[in-house]
């Protein structure tokens with residue numbers, strides 16, 4: 001039976017009080033304890049416990065031979081927190097086993113009737129979770145029963161631990177105090193010595209302050225000291241007063257009153273910040289505007305504001321030191337301006353320029369013209385050593401030139417210097433006129449090189465070209481002279497006369513031979529117009545027209561005509577050629593040759609007359625022959641004799657060929673004697689073409705002749721003569737093609753004209769022949785066509801007829817592939 005509630009049986013009057021200890025005694029189950037229940041405890045024990053429980057200072061009872069232990073609340077701190085409540089009624093030897101050996105002899109003494117007293121008894125107790133050093137004042141007195149037999153003991157204790165500790169501390173403190181005292185005594189004597197020293201120091205300090213002041217006063221640079229937040233000037237040397245320009249009466253005045261113009265220049269704020277934070281302020285090259293001599297002027301300073309501390313470490317002012325760098329700054333600005341000017345000058349220069357600095361010749365500035373000469377990207381050359389930027393320029397003698405300019409200050413000049421450069425990826429030879437000038441500073445030291453270059457590549461190249469041209473020209477000239485000589489020789493041997501007309505003056509100059517041909521005296525001069533008067537009237541207009549066209553179109557001409565020489569001799573036939581040579585003003589000369597062809601012409605005329613006569617003579621029998629053959633054919637139509645029929649057919653086509661030939665000859669002679677006339681009528685040229693094709697198809701079996709046309713086309717022309725043109729072209733196509741080929745005839749009406757084309761698959765015409773086949777009697781020299789017989793008059797006549805109709809005739813042909821002849825007539 002053990003719980004915290006007090007047991008009713010233990011509620012004895014002597015146990016009533018006692019706080020915690022009382023509760024513990026009352027709540028114990030004493031029935032199981034050797035002492036038995038409280039009511040049965042011996043009277044002296046009850047009295048003793050009653051005293052103990054009601055006492056306010058530490059008391060305990062040990063009862064019986066086993067020293068059963070009882071104690072009050074005040075005793076608890078002596079025991080510590082661990083022992084209670086287990087110590088109630090327990091054997092004291094168990095409760096205090098750790099000191100029992102020490103206290104046992106004393107217990108014996110008390111039990112023998114002796115009262116014991118201990119002062120500041122030292123012991124170690126297990127309490128409050130550990131072993132503690134404790135000191136107690138103790139008294140132990142025996143408790144006897146009514147018979148005087150000692151049964152127990154009463155213990156009265158008071159702990160003196162705190163007192164003892166305090167005493168110990170006091171002792172220690174006293175020792176320390178004594179030590180300090182000794183030290184203090186020693187220091188005191190030292191202080192006395194120091195005091196004496198201090199006085200000396202103070203004296204010397206005053207001296208040195210005086211020295212500092214005089215140093216500051218006479219310092220060649222501005223120094224000022226401003227005290228207090230309001231910046232009262234306490235010291236200002238002559239130099240700073242000169243800078244301020246406000247006179248010498250400044251000490252004691254406020255900085256802001258002396259220099260109000262600084263109010264808006266942040267300087268007051270800088271001073272205030274130094275005063276507040278203690279962080280020194282330094283400015284370099286700072287522009288400061290000061291009113292000096294009544295004028296606001298700009299100066300440049302390097303200046304510092306440094307905090308000044310008093311003995312207790314507080315800032316009491318600011319020291320201002322400065323260096324006037326205005327002159328330096330102006331010089332620097334001038335230098336910079338000069339450099340800018342030089343730079344701008346280079347950039348805008350109309351010639352290529354650059355600056356190369358230092359022994360490595362670093363390209364610091366280069367204008368666009370220079371960069372163009374180099375043929376590199378600007379970013380790849382600027383600020384690079386020149387031979388790193390232009391490795392291609394190395395090894396061409398320029399390094400030596402540059403080094404001598406840079407090291408010896410000698411100007412280097414070169415004219416038309418060839419330099420190989422890799423420009424925009426292409427290795428090119430560049431010719432340059434250039435100057436390398438030393439670039440010096442104001443002291444004359446060489447900083448680098450100014451290079452000025454003029455690219456003369458074009459000039460040099462064109463001059464070289466010119467030289468080549470001149471050489472060629474000379475060669476050509478020599479050749480021309482030789483050719484001229486040959487030409488004159490040829491002219492002389494060929495009996496050629498030459499002529500030339502100045503088109504600006506109309507003046508005609510003629511060679512002696514030509515002069516003779518025209519029956520002129522050797523000194524007689526003639527204009528072109530006058531010379532035309534000598535031409536026979538029937539040729540005059542034509543010749544004048546041809547020359548006019550020639551001048552207009554800047555071409556040449558060739559013409560045969562008759563003249564009546566001025567000296568009245570017999571008429572002459574001349575063959576003239578001419579060609580226009582224009583000068584830069586447009587009008588130049590027309591120059592040509594004249595050949596006397598009278599003999600040949602007369603021969604020709606005689607031949608023509610003969611042909612004409614023979615043709616005439618032949619025409620009559622041929623007409624009769626044709627009529628007979630036609631009649632025979634009619635008669636044969638009812639006859640079955642195939643041989644006869646074919647023979648007559650062939651005879652008729654041969655007669656037709658012959659008739660055409662004779663007509664051709666007759667036409668030529670008519671043409672040349674000017675007796676050919678056009679008899680124009682309106683007719684369907686397609687029908688005419690078809691008729692001719694049908695006619696010519698007979699006798700040219702194996703050939704395929706096709707006509708392509710869109711319908712009838714009426715033209716206004718000479719039907720017979722146009723018919724002979726078509727016959728001519730078509731019979732040529734048949735003649736000059738293999739027997740089994742195709743001929744395509746095309747008739748078309750186009751806008752304002754009619755166009756015919758006759759296309760064959762024949763031998764074709766060589767280019768050289770093509771130009772001449774429309775000439776009289778001209779026959780191709782260069783093709784198989786040469787093998788075919790003919791007289792070379794068909795195309796000549798055709799061209800004459802078409803031209804007289806104001807039409808046009810031409811040929812397109814490729815040798816070996818065929819030809820297409822075209823002619824056009826106006827509609």
Ligand code: ADP
Nearest residue numbers: 732733736773779780785790791792793794795
């Ligand atoms: P001819 O035929 O009598 O020689 P032409 O004046 O008709 O005379 O023709 C002149 C020359 O042009 C011919 O000799 C011939 O060499 C060439 N010629 C004309 N027509 C053709 C053609 N269709 N194909 C090839 N050559 C042609």
